[in-house]
Amino acid sequence: MATNLRNIVRIASVDRAAGIATVFRRERARVLATTIRATHGDFELAEEAVQDAFAAALARWPTEGTPDEPRGWLVAVARHKAIDAIRRRVKLRELVADEPALELAAPDEPVAVADDRLRLIYTCCHPALAIESQIALTLRTLGGLTTEEIARAFLTSPAAMAQRLVRAKSKIRDARIPYEVPEAAELPERTDAAMAVVYLIFNEGYAATSGDAWVRRDLCQEAIRLGRLVAELTVVPEAHGLVALMLLHDSRRDARTDGHGDVVLLEDQDRTRWDRAQIDEALALVPVALRGGAGRYGVQAAIAALHASAPRAADTDWPQIAALFDELLRHQPSPIVALNRAVAIAMARGPEAGLALLDELAGALADYHLWHAARADLLRRLGRQRDAEAAYRAALARVGSAPERRFLERRLAQLAQLIG
């Protein structure tokens, strides 16, 4: 009997701890964002204070009950801890002298907390930080991934990743990168930079450039979550385009690889395995994105939407997609976009037209495996088996990820059978 009661009490407290853990996960970024403002942009100090506040919650909430405003409680305690730490730091005495006398709300009183995550986005994605640091810092602070998880995602050691994060945080502090939403004149460019970070995170998850797993779902999920946050906080139409684009790509995740983790091309995918709910959500966002004048993400989302709307590969509206690629090339005149446009034109007007466009890109893309793979595919369709074989070999010599390598090897083997 007594044992049963103890078990019940134990289970109840485990449940409560799980509940608290959920609150932490949900609130961490906002609590941290506000605490960083209290520490005058000192990320390191704010992170420690937030950690301490969570520890205090874990100690007090199970007996005192969860406060009505858990976020306000956490922010108040974290602020308190941070200011204590500042006072203890002799070398930061000056900073405290500037601090107005603190009227700290008692932690149990509800506190209204402004949303500081927008400052956090712009500071993490500040152009004075290296792009790798922007990505790592965004994942660590806004995404709430652990240093170990980020290290694993980018195939580096936890020690190297921790070092990168420490350096980024000390640059923010020592060079005084402002913890602010940028001025209006700089806002469009800085928002583009933030969206670029989110999309880089997504792409690393969507088509890992190296390693055995081609798709890293957790990174895709995290990028979509961050994209939603940027869209919600910045109110930039293009951010909705970014979210729609990521949702559409990610909706195909289950169909993009087969049981062995091998690549399945768009045209060969089982479309019943696409995530319909996610596609529907994205299709509703595309017009919102295009309302602000189509930007690069909005146009790409529109292209992905056309793929998602085709019941079978044969139903794809290639002329429309080719036209959208013309538009995209105007926004983003890069050889990679030109490569995709050439493929779309091959589908709309035949392989010959596509191949001519591809060959114009030889100078820029001769080292890119997908350029060789695209050429190989068009040569194969034109019946030029020997040339196709050579192009597949050139692609193989440059490919990074194992599943893509296996795909190219399969194609090469099929060709070899054809040639006999």
Place this chain on the structure above:
Amino acid sequence: MQYLLLIYVAEKAWATMSDDERNALYKDYRAFTSQIQDSGHWVGGNPLQPTHTATTVRVRDGKASTTDGPFAETREQLGGYYLVEAKDLDEATRLAARIPGARMGSIEVRPVMKVGP
């Protein structure tokens, strides 16, 4: 907070300029300097003589050695600096972008470390 704005420009570009071009640049520099003096950002600043006048000094094992030339041979050379007061890095980089040399070379923005009394 103080920032040192280091102006790196290829000396060759400077040497191959016409007199008119050089005078126009001097004028831009004078205008920029008086603007940031008026706005209260200016703390100090000077152009430097070209690197052929530079001497590098090292002390190793208590022994000083002196060599001709700058510390490192680079494509662009340190040609001058401004010391400015700015509220944060964004303000400092905005000032840096207005330095005439930024159009032809690069400006390195370095926060000045505060040392106790």
